[in-house]
Each structure stands twice: as C-alpha cells, then as structure tokens.
C-alpha cells in the first residue's frame with residue numbers, strides 16, 4: 001500500500017472506532033447500563049481524528065462534555081472509555097466522572113468539562129504552562145458553536161492572543177446548540193470571525209475530508225509550536241444524533257439529517273481509500289477489528305467492578 | 319382542587335402571572351422553541367409570543383444581567399437557569415447586582431426579578447451538574463430563596479416570587495418535575511417566609527425542604543410502625559427563614575433533626591441548628607443533629623451517588639441517632 005493510503009487508513013480506523021463505540025454506548029444507554037447524560041459525537045468524527053493527528057505526546061487536549069471522540073482519537077483505550085460510561089472503577093476517571101468527564105493524565109487529556117465556556121480559559125492556562133516551561137507543546141481546545149457567546153471563551157481568547165499562548169481553539173460548528181440553530185444564537189454565521197477582534201489568526205473549513213482537517217489544523221498547530229501564536233478555527237460539521245440521549249430532535253427534519261449524511265467523513269474516507277487501491281479485504285479486516293475492539297470494551301465494562309464507597313471522599317483533597 | 323405535575327404547576331404560575339401583568343416575561347436557554355429543557359415552559363412561546371418568551375444563547379452572565387437591568391426600570395423578568403449549576407457563571411449578576419441595587423441606591427431602585435431552575439442532583443449527572451445552591455445564595459442579604467417541595471407550593475411560591483419586589487430565587491428540582499399533587503383552584507399564592515408543618519409527632523422534630531421532604535415522609539412511616547412519631551416541618555422559604563412552627567414543635571419533642579441534600583459545611587441546615595439551640599435551648603434533650611449529603615463532589619457511579627445523597631434509610635438512622643441521646 002502507498003503511504004497516503006496508510007495514513008488515511010489509520011485515520012479511517014479511528015473514525016470507525018469512534019462511531020462503533022458510540023453506537024454501542026447508545027445501545028447500552030437504552031438498556032439502562034449507562035446513566036446520566038450521554039452526548040454522542042456521531043457525524044463529527046473527522047474533527048477530532050483529523051485535528052489530533054497533528055499532536056505529539058506532550059501536547060494537551062481540553063474538551064467539552066461531548067468528549068468520547070477526542071478521547072479515542074487521543075489513543076485512550078475503548079475499554080477505559082466504555083468502563084467510564086458504565087461507571088466502573090476501571091474507567092478512565094474511575095467511574096467518578098462519567099460520559100462528560102473523560103480524563104487521562106498520561107495522554108494529557110484534561111477533560112471532559114461540563115460547564116460551557118470556562119474550559120477555554122483552562123486550556124489557555126495549560127498553554128501558558130507550556131510557554132512558562134519553555135516547552136514546544138501545543139494545547140488543543142474544543143467547544144461547540146453555541147458556546148462562543150459566553151464570557152469564558154472571550155476572556156480566554158483575549159489572554160491567549162495578548163500573551164502569545166500556543167493554543168488552538170476549535171469551534172465545532174454542528175449547527176445546533178441543543179435545539180437552537182446557529183442563526184438564533186449569533187448575529188453572524190462565521191464563528192471564526194471572533195478571532196479578529198483579538199488579533200489572532202483564524203481558519204474555517206468543513207469536516208467531510210479528514211485529511212483536509214488534518215492539514216488545516218496542522219497549520220495552526222505548527223503556528224502554535226513554532227511561533228507560540230494562538231489560532232481560532234471553526235470546523236463545519238454535523239451531529240446525526242440528538243444533543244444528548246434525551247433529545248427528541250424535533251427542531252430539525254429527518255430529511256435534513258439524511259442530506260447531511262451524504263457528506264459523511266467515514267463514507268468519504270472509505271471511498272478515497274478504494275480510489276487509492278485499498279481493497280474490500282482490507283476494509284473488511286478493519287471493520288472486523290474495530291467491531292471486536294468495541295465488543296471487547298463492552299464486555300470489559302460489563303465485567304469490571306464498581307468503585308467502592310471509599311472513593312467518594314478519596315479525591316476531595318490531595 | 320386539581321391534580322397537576324410539579325412542572326405543570328410551575329408552568330401555570332408563569333402563565334397566570336404573564337396573563338395578569340404585561341411586565342412579566344420569561345428568558346432563558348431553550349425556554350421557547352425547544353419547549354424547555356425539562357418541559358416546564360412547554361407551550362408558552364406559542365401562547366405569549368417571542369416578545370415575552372425569549373430564547374437566549376448560552377450567556378448566563380449576560381441574560382441574568384439583562385434581567386437585572388430590565389427589573390431596575392420596572393419590568394418583572396423570570397430568568398430560567400437550565401440548572402442552577404450554570405448560575406455559577408452568573409454569580410456576579412445575582413450577588414453583586416441583583417442583591418445590592420436597592421441598598422446601594424438608597425432605596426431608589428428595586429430589582430423585582432425571579433431566577434429559577436432545578437437545584438441539586440438529578441440522576442448520575444456528575445460533579446458539575448449535581449450541586450445544591452442554597453448555601454451560596456441564602457448567605458446574601460437582599461436575596462430571597464424558596465425551595466418548593468410540593469406541587470401546590472411550586473405554583474404558589476413561584477407566583478408570590480413573581481409578584482415580589484425583591485430578587486427571589488426559586489430552587490426547583492429535576493427529580494420533582496414529574497411529581498403529581500393537588501393544587502387549589504384559582505389564584506393560588508403561597509406567601510414567601512412561611513414554613514409548614516406537614517406531619518405531627520411527639521418524638522423528634524424533623525426540619526427539611528425540597529426533595530428531601532420525600533425522603534423524610536417515608537422514613538416517618540417506617541418509624542411510626544415502631545411507635546416513633548415524628549413531626550415534619552417543610553421550610554419552603556430558606557430566606558427569609560420561618561422557624562416558628564419548628565420551635566413550637568421542639569417545645570413538645572425536645573429533639574430535632576435537620577435533613578438536607580446539600581453539603582454539611584455551613585449552609586441552611588447549620589443556620590437552622592443554630593437558631594433551634596438558641597431559641598429552644600431549654601426544651602432540648604440532646605443536640606440537634608443533621609443528615610446531609612456527603613462532603614464530596616458528586617460521583618457519577620450510580621451506587622456511589624445513592625450513597626452520597628441522603629436516603630430514606632439515612633433519615634431513619636438520623637432519627638435513631640437523635641433519639642439515642
């Protein structure tokens with residue numbers, strides 16, 4: 001296989017893993033095995049996978065409650081992620097965090113934050129620490145388009161630009177903030193315009209092509225790493241499922257969702273792979289591997305132990 | 319009397335007050351087109367239109383402040399927080415603005431605003447989404463805080479809150495939204511600042527509020543089978559705080575227990591304990607104890623969450639501990 005096929009194959013596998021993982025999670029949720037909120041990333045996979053493909057081990061990620069995709073793209077195991085959803089002690093936050101609060105110190109995944117906006121400033125702080133220590137690390141921060149009006153986001157951008165922090169902020173514009181379309185949360189449609197007032201670089205592109213996402217985010221990551229300058233990016237994407245499992249989705253039509261599935265990043269990656277000469281057998285092998293990985297993760301989650309009562313207060317203080 | 323759900327009672331309160339007073343409007347995230355994140359505001363946009371049912375972006379500090387400004391010049395905003403956890407982002411507006419306008423202006427400006435939304439733990443929503451806010455807000459002079467536990471009080475307290483000339487915070491509860499109960503017909507108002515004795519007994523006086531009332535009452539039934547009859551006081555208003563009925567009951571029982579979902583450190587329960595020991599010291603046969611949520615951020619795991627929030631069982635044990643003195 002040629003090198004470009006190799007690269008795309010890896011990204012394709014990651015996207016497929018996220019999708020199959022979340023399909024399994026949705027099923028487990030409907031069976032009552034997962035509780036609380038469950039915000040699925042299905043449809044948006046190319047955003048996390050393309051963006052994170054640019055990171056080194058020392059780089060950091062800060063995300064929202066919609067965090068399964070970035071966690072898996074960062075190489076956190078499907079087992080640790082699924083076990084967290086099941087609230088098991090083997091989960092990535094020991095069953096204390098749940099779906100919205102995936103953490104992994106080793107992989108520098110700093111959450112999984114459930115309060116809109118504040119985490120952007122936290123991400124700026126992580127970038128500040130990299131600069132303070134004179135390390136060429138980059139911090140990637142994700143948020144939704146519905147969250148760009150809140151103060152935390154703006155204060156964070158202002159500081160990141162003023163202090164030249166190695167931060168890349170990615171606004172995932174999936175067109176809806178719960179049931180509210182962008183046109184009813186913002187007077188402009190391009191959220192990357194928010195960068196201008198702060199004097200920082202910006203970019204804006206779609207997520208149908210994962211390699212393009214990788215290349216464009218790569219430019220911002222290089223800017224952060226080489227020149228310690230922040231960038232604000234809007235990726236135009238779409239979520240196929242509701243805001244969370246409890247959302248009946250009455251604010252959009254089934255036709256709209258079907259139309260958007262026509263630019264599905266996984267379908268496109270598969271077609272591109274075939275065009276690059278990857279055959280049915282290779283695709284089938286990857287699908288089988290991914291399915292086995294997800295089944296294994298679900299079994300692991302089912303069989304893992306619950307956290308013990310002693311964990312309730314164990315992490316209140318150092 | 320009619321049977322309604324808690325969320326319907328809140329909706330009726332809002333609709334009736336909007337009908338009677340054009341100055342009243344509703345503002346918050348997903349309150350209109352989406353019909354409310356927890357369906358409290360279902361149908362209100364269709365009924366009152368977008369002028370008076372205003373969907374906001376995620377901007378708690380912004381729309382809380384818009385509410386404060388509008389209230390200062392005579393409107394009567396009802397500001398919905400999708401949950402009280404998000405009010406943390408609007409803390410400055412509630413504490414430094416809404417609560418202080420009247421005092422700072424030497425009484426020239428009022429701030430007749432309602433902030434409302436669900437308080438406390440829902441189900442497995444984790445550390446950031448499961449907090450009780452009464453300790454934070456009752457601390458502040460200038461704010462009134464109510465926590466309806468019953469369907470009738472949900473309607474009556476919210477209506478009183480809307481008519482009040484002060485900022486009133488209404489602490490609802492997601493786990494109570496589906497609760498059914500009787501609501502008196504007509505213009506049902508429950509005055510702010512009056513607690514209610516909801517059960518009589520001679521053994522222990524239990525003081526509680528909000529969803530914990532629904533842990534306390536079943537616990538009382540269990541204890542009654544053993545011949546232990548507890549009196550139960552539902553505070554309803556947390557500030558101003560009416561301990562009249564509680565003190566009268568303690569004169570009879572000589573024993574008291576406070577049951578709260580909130581963390582133990584400081585807070586409303588501690589305030590109640592302080593007042594009972596000061597005002598009924600002579601009647602007490604032992605210390606006033608508290609059953610509280612455990613002193614930790616909420617774990618996601620269901621089993622641990624159940625252990626963190628007071629249950630019927632922990633209330634029963636609390637009563638036994640009080641009686642052991």
Ligand SMILES: Cc1ncc(C[n+]2csc(CCOP(=O)(O)OP(=O)(O)O)c2C)c(N)n1
Pocket residue numbers: 066114115116117143144145146147148172174176177178243347376378400404407
């Ligand atoms: C400060 C705050 N207010 C409200 C919420 C409730 N809430 C959670 S997600 C969400 C919508 C966010 O939409 P968007 O930013 O577009 O992200 P998406 O969910 O589409 O990824 C809201 C209102 C919250 N978590 N934090």
Ligand SMILES: [Mg+2]
Pocket residue numbers: 144145146172173174175176177178
């Ligand atoms: Mg969105």
